[in-house]
Amino acid sequence: MTDEELKEKIKEVLGEMGVWSGHREMTIDEIATIQPGLARIMPEVGQRTWKLYYAAKESHWELANFQWKEITELMELGAFTRPKHEEALHQFLAEDWPALGKAIKDKDFAAFEAAFHHAIEQANAYHELKEKPYIRWQLPNQPPPDLDLKPRGKK
């Protein structure tokens, strides 16, 4: 058996090896299969984008920065689990996302708002490019009800 064949055999055996999840036994291949793709990641991106906007509007820059970073990480996760979207996600993160990060750092809502609307236009252009023209994210008119978006102590 060559080294290459041995490697393949080990991969095959490991992939089929059962591990206990606490609820049932799963093989490593099954665990890999259930890692989240964009259908599971993007709705969370949408929720956090909503929070991001209204946190910035309330000058709650710490929370805005947190949401901005979490969205970045979710997109990195999507780029990893779905390589076919890696290039587009990285392009968005490189070209359209940094201006929001800078506006948050500068605590500049006017700059944030312009960069935000531009990034959303771009995101929806990517949805079209990815053959999902029916997915157009829009900013809700109201702030999300589940988080206090004002910095602590601010009425």
Ligand code: HEM
């Ligand atoms: C801040 C920017 C973005 C927001 C707010 C956003 C929001 C969303 C939302 C809410 C959905 C799910 C719609 C639903 O099923 O209810 C979605 C789906 C999707 N988005 Fe985004 N998106 C953004 C950026 C991007 C970018 C840069 C890409 C580039 C690859 C992308 C690719 C996709 C794809 C492929 C789906 C369909 C996933 C599926 O169900 O298979 N999105 N997006």
